[in-house]
Amino acid sequence: MYKALVFADRFFTPAVFEQATSQVPFWEGVQRVYYDLGWPEVPFCYGERLREYVPYPQEALKEVEEAEILVTQMGLVDEHLLQHAPRLQAVGCLRSGPVNVDHEALERRGIPLFFAPERSVEAVAEFTVGLFIAARRGIVRACREAFLGIWSQSSYFDYALAPLPLSQVTVGLIGFGKIARRVAQLLGPFRVREVVSYDPFVPQEDMAMYGVRKVSLEELLQAADIVSLHVRYTGENRKMIGEREFRMMRPGSIFVNTSRGELVDEEALVRALQRGVPAFACIDTCCEEPWCGKHPLADLQNVILTPHIAGASRSTVESAALEIAQAIGRYFEEAYLFGKKEAR
Template sequence: MSAGSGPRVVCAGDEFISAELLAAAMVAELDRFGHTADPVPIDSRWPSEPFDDIDGVREAAGDPARLAELVTGADALITHLAPVTAEVIAAGRGSLRVVGVTRGGPVNVDLAAAADAGIPVVYLPGRNLGAVAEYTVGTMICAMRGLPAAAAELSAGRWDGTGFRYERVGLELRAATVGLIGLGAVGLRVAELLAAFGTRVLAHDPYADPAAAEGVGARLVGLPELLAGSDVVSLHARLTEHTRRMIDAAALAAMRPGALLVNTARGELVDSRALDAALASGRLRGAVLDVFDPEPPSADDPLPRRPAVFATPHLAGASRQVAEESAARIAREVATVLTGGTATHLATPPNRVA
């Protein structure tokens, strides 16, 4: 690509990270390298319309046939969750030099098709770690103090002063022990925030860096010790066959009576029926649930309706900073590849196949 040329970049946005935001970031990044850009915008209506599994890719929104038309002859494609299917990859074969995805995991991309076509896929691990960590600590405080249920009572016209009874009041974070299951980017940031409150932090993660854990004041322990010793158990693990339903009836029974469970990771980490039973029995104080299995939860799922559950519709990672910074970061990664460099996070091999 010669100086002054304008690579054609398809910017497939949505109502969170818009095509306009992606295009502006792409223009700014290529300008730094002395190039103009030719952005081609297209937006889906997510989240007003839900994402879905489409033609072999997950959590995607948009029309793959229309996207295939646009990527034909394009140099790059950047997106949040457009369906980058085998059809789209085939349409871009021979011209598409990079696909950029503003997500921690490019599940909306057919990585096998991209690798076969020699098209590198770049993505953004930890892109929303600040937002998720703040949500985790904020909702932890609210749930420990019983604030969601109290607010709902007042909204319904009932003044419940019994929240001041000793048996109902909760702990302050400075007096609590919080157990983090998973000490990746988000878990480490949660631990950093908790340190400011004086919280005792336990962590369980077979792959954690002991030095990193020590640096944020977290003590690495086995899962049984974490469950038994924590006032709050917060999930930050990746979903694998090993971690699926790891919080089952036995794990919930091992938790400290009156503890709180927080899940901002994946709904499949928790056995929802077992959790409902633990809440119904009064063994757990409550739960903060931002993720469900399935999503959205079924109409007859009792968990979102429980007063002891602070339930939100997968919003932990939603902030203006996530949208703006993700657009800027993915534009930087894509511009690096377009100008002959190697991106930081590659889901597929970096070198194209002729």
């Protein structure tokens, strides 16, 4: 019988993984040992090489000694842990980008890493489109005013200030990966005027399949009423949206970031919003998470600011848990068939 050490948390619960493994016959022969690391109540830590992780308890070093499988979501998987895992054969991480796992240490051991690059596509795309609507229709601002006892109906029925419907809006998607493609699909029923995208790695033919026109970054910024960021952070693209890019945006435009905070120069964004272009911003990810005190954007009225919750849907963790359970199961079964692992 194999043994799996599982770093669970308040989102990736033991019950979620048990439900996933019940659908994969391989896991009937796997002993599972769980540690609840407490995320998100326990915040992330950031190291020199690994980031966005929650440390494991010292007892896990003893438990991992006999484990062939390690599964985590936010739990740290570093070289120190791996040094205590002589029998380890596979690692699964329920994230689209496993930044909490030491890839190099795994490669040196020849241990495969399985992760879930598409786990939050649906949830983040839905959240993003929701921000488009909330920002354009002033839903959050109207709610704040109502809570203050202000009947502000007259300011919303002012023709000069009333927003255009989405059918008369151009949406610009910076990056055209899985989430941006799903956003484009969700916008279909709204019959937006046009969806354009900037992504140097995606050909026009691929974008055309989604009814999207490929443009340069400059053209996108100058043409779009809504600019939405969907780029994977690499380190090299840090602050790719800054003072220059904000100055190119249209008056009345909206800037949305449900990608990564490090992609945006936040100080430049604050200055731009104070100038009034863009007119509004929806920010779900920030450079420093969690915030240390009040975030500078929170002092502005033309902002929707949320604490990195775009992916907070049950489908996100359930689909990832099943994907990882299936991937590890296939790996061991194929390895057994080809004589690379001991039989159960």
